[in-house]
Amino acid sequence: MEKQELERGLKNRHVQLISIGGAIGTGLFLGSGKSIHLAGPSILLAYMITGGICFLIMRALGELLLSNVDNHSFLDFVAEYLGKKWAFITGWTYWFCWISIAMADLTAIGLYTQYWLPNLPQWLPEIIALVLLLSLNLIAVSLFGELEFWFALIKVVAIVALIAVGAYMVVTRYQTSMGPVKISNIWSHGGWFPKGTNGFLLSFQMVTFAFVGIELVGLVAGETENPKKVLPEAINNIPIRIILFYIGSLLAIMAIYPWDSLVTSESPFVEVFSEIGITAAATVINVVVLSAAASACNSAIYSTGRMLLSLAQEGSAPASFTKLTSHKVPGKALFTSALVIFVAVVLNYFMPDQVFTIVTSIATTCFLFVWGVLVFTHMKYRRSMRGKKQHPFKMPLYPLSNYLIFAFLLFIAGILLFSPETRLSALVTPLWFVLLWIIYYFKFEKNH
Template identity: 70%
Template sequence: MKKEKQDLARGLKNRHVQLISIGGAIGTGLFLGSGKSIQLAGPSILLAYAIMGGICFLIMRALGELLLSNTKHHSFIDFIAEYLGVKAAFITGWTYWFCWIAIAMADLTAIGTYMRYWFPTVPTWLPELIALALLVAFNLIAVSLFGELEFWFALIKVIAIIALIAVGIFMIVTRFQTSQGVVSLSNLWTHGGFFAAGPKGFILSFQMVTFAFAGVELVGLVAGETKDPEHVLPKAINNIPIRIILFYIGALAVIMSIYPWNSMDAAQSPFVQVFSEIGITAAATIINLVVLSSAASACNSAIYSTGRMLRSLSLEGNASSFFEKLTSHKVPARSIFFSATVILLAVVLNYFMPSGVFVLVTSVATTCFLFIWSMIVLAHLRYKKTIQGKQAHAFKMPLYPLANYLVLAFMAFIAFVLLLQKETREALLFAPVWFIFLLLVYRFKFAKNVVTIKQTEK
């Protein structure tokens, strides 16, 4: 790897890493996107989240074994370069950057949607523009303060989910009466059965379910700014997927016990619908504030990751050297500003097509993350073959290599699901165009840069 003239500060503590990774994955997918998922699949959405959570756990364990095999590497892109080649790293790095650009766009769209709860006449693009400007300012602060802000942002989300689950359990136990009937777990199977929407609805829900888990691998990017990675990373990787499964399944089970799945409005946040339904107007306002901060938090993580990834690409010769420079606070400001400019397109899209942006960008992000997760698992496969007969790190991926092939098969299944609907099909068909474009750019623009850097290292 090219020697860095400036090093990122290792200012992220264990609690920062734990909450940043949880916060990045528990956001728009649960608080906004789950409404569409529930409408598509009915109660069987709980099984879809459980399956996807298990797959993500295997991906995280593969990632963890890679990260701990060489803590000098700054991100999982470095391992892809080492085990799959610099061309694969170029394509993966830029695709991952694009993934988080799409996520930021989706979260900005969610921010505009949530603000309409209080200001229905305000155009959605205006609060999006204000939020983007504020979040860029946050990301120009030292990484330790960024970690602190994200810690509290994510903690608000976690507390809100726990509170929802606790209130829901109380309502179920006391058989609380709402306008929809008695609150009961039986709502999970009495409105058409557990698979009320049929096999097709269950399968189609995996698009939004997959998007909901996008971001769990963020720990593979913050590793380069983490104190004591040998201790922090295994704990984060083992705990995060389990917590996310519990939060998603627990929250959605409670929501559908209170509010029958076939009575929900997919265009609104299920959290806000539930509290409005039981007549607690103030609580609905509070929940809307929570989901607003949730979307802002996930967008903040997106700006953070795109800035770091763009700088990493620059250091490898896969992007302009303009993006290498850090500020006095050890922050890649140039990379952040460039990424934010691209994210600004979401504001423009919401001005011209306010009703279709969320599905479009979440579909694009899901497609890209299928590729990213597959590359992590493939790099892990190559790593294991490389070290045969050598001492491996104690933190291993379980059921290797069967788990690797299971994950890759599941990624192919999700790609098939994306072909079944018009909106998601368009996003999937966009992927080959994107990869061909990247290959052409690499061939004519950056291949010589990479060769030059490798020669310099020698």
């Protein structure tokens, strides 16, 4: 049987915006008030450190992907350098990561829709969004790219507008309800570490969650027209984007409002735009966070489908998942993933929100594992290339940067165990890996 090839239907602009969209989630628009409250101005340092580590992870991934552009995902490299068992465990874990992110974002879509239609049952917009996004993913990969392009553009415009408003207010020393806007507002309320080391360290969990999905650009590489040109560009621009979008917007927010006067219950973006007299600010930001949630859910459906396809190609999932539709997309894999995500909508209808928080915390823990495996695979690849010709897009400061990433991932795992909100998830997650190991043993090892 001839191996079917995914359509290379993603253009450069699609990949560039997908890589931006992967790094800007609802965490920034909604969660930034809470994270600022947790750490004060030191949150800027937490974002810079985490962003730097994520850039190194992406450079490791980029080097792997460009070493063989015929491989369609990093899972192919895991199988090649670490073996089939690791590919099985990593692939299913990554699939589960994105399933839980889709669950989270569908719930968010239900909640945001209630801003306009408070009497609408929460599950209804979730079902509509799931059916709509699945349909668009089934048509063509170029349509997924187009949708993601516009979703990301909405987020970028909102952030650039916030930074521009902040700059204008600083220059004109604009008077707000909290006094004049000035740069010194950032540090003049208790210094850079007003909540001490404890607040600074605890903020890393939320900051790390804001970056999950950044590696999605590595998954879309297999469907770009020119991966050798597009991928290095998208990865090398990540630090600039982190500085502009995260650091820029948080600096603007804290210059306008002293960090300790921000309301944690609503988006700081709403507060800022309301302050300058935009009465529709809450509505505008609600559109932005709705598009951010739809964007993340769209990415989740895309990646769960591609992950099942990769798993099936490796023999770790039913062979029927390798079949592509006439539009060159993995139809059965996409539909199956959407069906699992739909179970979450049903559970969300019957079960309380706590279950949901646990699922997203487990996803964060699983992402730490996936990133760790990815970086370890990169090390194995580099060792195998000793004395051979290598391509120019190399991981900077190898192997020191790899060990630095491992240290950071262990540090985040420690924070997850330390925080009462995430401790249970961090302790429960290893059971998932044990379960996968048992399944692999009975399916592939016992009778061979």
